Each structure stands twice: as structure tokens, then as C-alpha cells.
Amino acid sequence: MIQKELMTVVSQSEIAKNIFEMTLKGALVDQIDEPGKFVHLKAGEEMMPLLRRPISIARIEPEKQELTMIYRAEGAGTSALSRKRAGDQVDVLGPLGHGFPVQEATPGQTALLIGGGIGVPPLYELSRRLNAKGVKTIHVLGFQNKEAAFYTEQFAALGETYVATVDGSLGEQGFVTDIVNKHGLQADIFYSCGPTVMLKAVEQLHAAPNGYISLEERMGCGIGACFACVCHPTADETGTAYLKICSDGPVFKAGEVAL
Amino acid sequence: MTRLALELPGLSLENPIMPASGCFGFGREFSQLFNLSELGAIMIKATTEEPRYGNATPRVAETPGGMLNAIGLQNPGLEKVIANELEWLKQFDVPIIANVAGSQTEDYVQVAKEISKVDNVHALELNISCPNVKTGGIAFGTIPETAKELTKRVKEVSEVPVYVKLSPNVTNIVEMAKAVEDGGADGITMINTLIGMRIDLKTGRPVLSNRTGGLSGPAVKPVAVRMVYEVSQQTNLPIIGMGGISTVEDIIEFSLAGADAVAIGTANFVNPFICPELIAELDHYLEQHNVDHISELKGRSWK
Numbered sequence: 001m002i003q004k005e006l007m008t009v010v011s012q013s014e015i016a017k018n019i020f021e022m023t024l025k026g027a028l029v030d031q032i033d034e035p036g037k038f039v040h041l042k043a044g045e046e047m048m049p050l051l052r053r054p055i056s057i058a059r060i061e062p063e064k065q066e067l068t069m070i071y072r073a074e075g076a077g078t079s080a081l082s083r084k085r086a087g088d089q090v091d092v093l094g095p096l097g098h099g100f101p102v103q104e105a106t107p108g109q110t111a112l113l114i115g116g117g118i119g120v121p122p123l124y125e126l127s128r129r130l131n132a133k134g135v136k137t138i139h140v141l142g143f144q145n146k147e148a149a150f151y152t153e154q155f156a157a158l159g160e161t162y163v164a165t166v167d168g169s170l171g172e173q174g175f176v177t178d179i180v181n182k183h184g185l186q187a188d189i190f191y192s193c194g195p196t197v198m199l200k201a202v203e204q205l206h207a208a209p210n211g212y213i214s215l216e217e218r219m220g221c222g223i224g225a226c227f228a229c230v231c232h233p234t235a236d237e238t239g240t241a242y243l244k245i246c247s248d249g250p251v252f253k254a255g256e257v258a259l
Numbered sequence: 260m261t262r263l264a265l266e267l268p269g270l271s272l273e274n275p276i277m278p279a280s281g282c283f284g285f286g287r288e289f290s291q292l293f294n295l296s297e298l299g300a301i302m303i304k305a306t307t308e309e310p311r312y313g314n315a316t317p318r319v320a321e322t323p324g325g326m327l328n329a330i331g332l333q334n335p336g337l338e339k340v341i342a343n344e345l346e347w348l349k350q351f352d353v354p355i356i357a358n359v360a361g362s363q364t365e366d367y368v369q370v371a372k373e374i375s376k377v378d379n380v381h382a383l384e385l386n387i388s389c390p391n392v393k394t395g396g397i398a399f400g401t402i403p404e405t406a407k408e409l410t411k412r413v414k415e416v417s418e419v420p421v422y423v424k425l426s427p428n429v430t431n432i433v434e435m436a437k438a439v440e441d442g443g444a445d446g447i448t449m450i451n452t453l454i455g456m457r458i459d460l461k462t463g464r465p466v467l468s469n470r471t472g473g474l475s476g477p478a479v480k481p482v483a484v485r486m487v488y489e490v491s492q493q494t495n496l497p498i499i500g501m502g503g504i505s506t507v508e509d510i511i512e513f514s515l516a517g518a519d520a521v522a523i524g525t526a527n528f529v530n531p532f533i534c535p536e537l538i539a540e541l542d543h544y545l546e547q548h549n550v551d552h553i554s555e556l557k558g559r560s561w562k
Binding site: 001227 | 281282283284287288289291292304309310311312313316317318319321322323324325326328330333335336476477525527528529530531532
């Protein structure tokens with residue numbers, strides 16, 4: 001059930017260059033039933049900026065009614081959000097979209113989680129849930145450089161973790177796909193989130209028989225009404241079929257969307 | 260009789276608030292959030308004869324106090340709108356205003372003819388003002404004689420009253436209103452979006468893939484209020500006003516300018532609960548200000 005709530009900021013800190021970790025508290029957390037869903041935030045007051053900002057959820061603590069987001073302060077909206085302090089309130093709409101199907105991995109299996117940049121956060125809650133049900137996780141995290149990297153230790157605590165940076169300043173130099181190939185990583189299922197070019201390369205890896213990807217896109221309403229974030233499905237005979245990333249996704253089965 | 264109920268051609272409205280076309284899809288998403296029967300009416304997304312994918316993304320760009328969109332009339336086409344969307348909407352006790360679009364006269368006529376036969380479609384909204392399609396739309400919306408002729412042709416086949424949605428991208432909005440009145444329109448809805456553009460400083464290119472888009476949101480409200488003020492004094496047609504409404508005070512302003520009812524557009528994207536919230540607040544506002552009926556305020560700014 002989608003709710004709109006003024007949630008309270010529990011904490012906020014800059015955990016990497018321009019990367020913020022913010023924890024919010026509120027009853028809306030009770031509605032979040034799977035990792036990979038997102039919240040739509042009103043970052044400023046009134047009309048500047050006017051639209052909400054979609055942010056993925058990195059961690060859920062149901063018993064405390066808290067959710068943690070990790071986001072990059074880039075434009076007017078996320079910069080305004082980064083100025084919020086503990087005790088401030090944030091207008092939140094959510095949970096929105098369809099998340100990662102945890103049930104597709106069964107206990108004893110291995111899941112490969114591949115994230116790039118600001119696509120890494122939702123994989124953290126996913127990994128926690130997979131590990132909780134006895135699925136072994138292997139993480140491949142890609143960042144621009146050492147300064148922009150985050151949560152590598154948290155992931156390492158959950159399973160085998162590889163880090164790739166474009167300039168080689170942390171972990172191994174290269175892209176996430178280079179790491180998978182280099183180490184010959186194989187799994188029963190993969191889950192991935194990051195820029196579309198990365199997801200396209202990940203789909204072509206064939207590191208697991210099937211998988212799920214989470215797409216990033218500029219959004220308007222976040223609930224499927226404005227048709228701003230549409231994409232083409234792979235199977236489309238007429239050329240007029242479409243999927244809405246916000247409400248049909250953001251998580252899709254690998255191969256379902258024409259990337 | 261409540262303070263909010265009113266009768267307009269084809270429409271028995273329980274309240275004067277409805278979501279604007281293109282800002283509410285066909286209602287499915289919002290039905291998860293509140294009971295659609297609470298709305299005065301629903302203006303559904305523009306329907307064309309054939310399915311349309313619309314423009315490439317990016318299709319929206321934010322602006323100070325507003326947004327640009329260039330969706331490009333994406334819709335599943337007449338047949339599917341009737342079979343799936345309008346059929347689904349029948350579970351709600353709410354009149355539907357079907358937004359009709361096309362690129363030539365015959366398209367409009369065909370869609371109007373078929374969609375006006377559907378039971379829950381109580382009126383048509385003729386979309387002669389979409390700025391985001393390459394052909395048709397905008398010529399119908401900017402040349403008075405063309406608008407009049409199209410209105411006449413659609414009126415001949417429609418089984419329900421026809422409202423014409425006016426474009427603000429004209430020099431003389433009154434002339435357009437009078438033209439569609441002459442063409443036999445039963446009402447006017449106004450305004451559609453204003454054509455605008457944003458340019459990305461990094462690439463030096465327009466942000467939207469369509470290059471230009473329609474500006475909506477609070478930023479356009481003064482333009483809409485002015486146009487409603489002018490048109491309401493010069494025609495006898497009822498007006499459903501829209502353009503940047505997001506508060507009950509905005510609704511009062513449109514009413515004072517000369518609108519009979521109002522539509523809520525962009526605000527649905529910011530707060531999907533805005534329509535039911537405004538319906539409750541409007542009733543409260545009128546009670547607080549000792550207004551027996553919303554129609555008492557109509558056109559007070561010039562009467």
C-alpha cells in the first residue's frame with residue numbers, strides 16, 4: 001500500500017564524496033515488503049524544486065520503523081535533501097515499484113550481486129535478505145574511484161566482495177564486468193543495479209542462468225501516471241508496447257527490457 | 260444540494276474538481292490510493308485512433324515552479340481504451356471526459372464518434388492544443404477557422420457534449436474561444452501547456468529529446484487566470500479552468516476569474532492525493548467564508 005508520510009530524519013552523514021547516507025523513521029516502513037522498491041521524496045519546501053526525487057532503499061529496520069537511503073547529492077533536489085539534519089521532516093511517498101524477487105533464489109544457492117555507483121545501495125538490503133534465508137552472495141561493486149566508494153566493508157561482512165574502480169584507486173582497475181570475467185564468477189542467479197550501459201554488459205555476461213536488473217531513470221510522478229519513464233520491452237511486434245520503469249519496474253527480469 | 264455540486268453540459272458534478280488529461284493516466288494508479296468516485300469527473304489521457312508510443316526519453320524536465328513534458332500522446336489506441344480502460348472505469352460512479360486527439364480531421368471524427376458511444380463517457384474534450392506532436396494538433400489550436408471547422412465536424416458525430424481544450428500559444432485567446440463557440444462547442448477547457456525549452460549546459464543541447472515541451476505547474480497559473488478572465492467575459496460557454504492549480508486558494512482564484520469548474524494537472528505528480536484533499540478543503544473554505552455555492556464566486560473579478 002502506497003502511503004504519503006512526513007518521516008523524521010534519524011541521522012544523515014556524508015559517507016563518500018557527495019554520497020550521503022540518510023536514515024528516516026516512520027510508519028511507512030511497515031509497508032516495505034521487498035528490497036529494490038524505492039521512495040519518492042519532496043526534497044525542498046513548496047515549489048523549488050517542484051517534483052519529487054526517486055531514491056532507492058539501502059536498508060530496512062522494520063522493528064525500529066527505519067529505512068536508510070544512500071544517494072548522491074548532485075542537482076537541486078538531492079542537494080537540498082543533503083542539508084536535512086536529524087529531527088527534520090521529509091515528505092515521503094512510498095514504497096513504490098516492484099523490487100528484487102528474493103524468493104527466486106533458494107537456500108544453498110549462490111547469488112551474484114553486481115552494482116555500479118549509486119546503483120549499489122539497493123543491493124545491500126537484498127544481500128541481507130538473501131543471506132538471512134541461507135543464500136550465499138558474491139558481490140561485485142563498481143565505483144568511479146576510491147573517493148566515491150562506499151559500503152565495501154558492509155558488503156564484505158555478508159559475502160565474498162570484489163571492488164572495481166575505473167582508475168584502479170581502490171580494488172581492481174576496470175569495470176564490474178571485467179571482474180566477473182577475470183575471476184570466472186558463476187552463480188545460480190544474478191541481481192544487478194546501475195547505469196543502463198552497465199546493465200546491458202551484465203546481461204551479456206551469462207554468469208548465471210537467469211537474473212534481475214534494476215533500471216535508473218528520470219521520473220515524474222513515480223506511480224505510473226505521467227508516462228515520463230517508459231521503456232521498450234524486448235518483445236514488441238507493433239513498436240507501441242511499453243513498460244513504465246517506476247511502476248512496472250524498476251526491477252525487471254533480465255532480457256525483458258530492450259536496453 | 261451541497262456547496263460544490265453543479266451541472267454543466269453532459270456533466271452532473273458532485274464537486275467541481277477533476278484531474279486534468281495526461282496527468283492521471285486512465286486512473287488505475289490513483290485507484291490504489293483513493294476511491295475515484297470521490298472525484299467530480301475524470302479527464303482521461305488523450306486517445307488517438309491508433310496506439311502511440313510517443314516521444315523518446317527524456318520526456319520531462321523540471322523548471323522553476325513547473326515542469327516541461329513532451330510525452331507525445333502515448334496511449335494504447337481507441338480500441339483498447341474502450342475495451343480495457345473505459346470498461347475498467349465503469350466500476351466507479353464518476354463521469355468520464357474523454358480527451359480526443361488526432362493528426363487530421365478524420366482521426367478526430369472517428370475517435371469522437373466511437374468513444375462518445377461508451378456509457379460512462381459523459382463529454383468529450385477535443386485536444387486541439389497538444390504542443391508535442393509533429394502534425395495536426397497545434398494547427399487546429401492556433402487557427403480560428405480551422406478550430407471552428409473541426410469542432411463542427413466532431414459535433415456532428417458526437418453523442419455527448421463537446422468541450423474544446425484551448426492552447427495558450429496564441430496571440431488572441433478570445434478569438435479562438437469565439438471560433439469554437441461558433442463551431443458549436445458546448446464548453447471550453449483551458450489552458451493546455453505553454454511551449455518551452457530547457458538547454459543542458461554540459462551538452463549545449465535541449466534537455467528533452469523532442470527539444471521543446473509543454474510547460475505546466477504553478478509557473479503558468481497567472482497566464483491561465485488571465486486567459487480565463489478574458490474568455491469568460493466574451494463567450495457564454497462554461498469553462499473548466501486549469502493551469503498550475505495546487506491549493507484551494509488557486510481554485511478560488513480561477514473561480515473569481517470566471518471558471519465554472521477546475522482541473523488539477525501537474526499537482527497530481529507532486530502529491531497523488533491532491534484531488535481528494537482539495538475537494539475536502541474547498542468545501543471547508545466555502546463554509547468558512549459563508550459562500551453557499553461555488554458558483555456565487557464565478558467571474559466576480561469582472562462582474
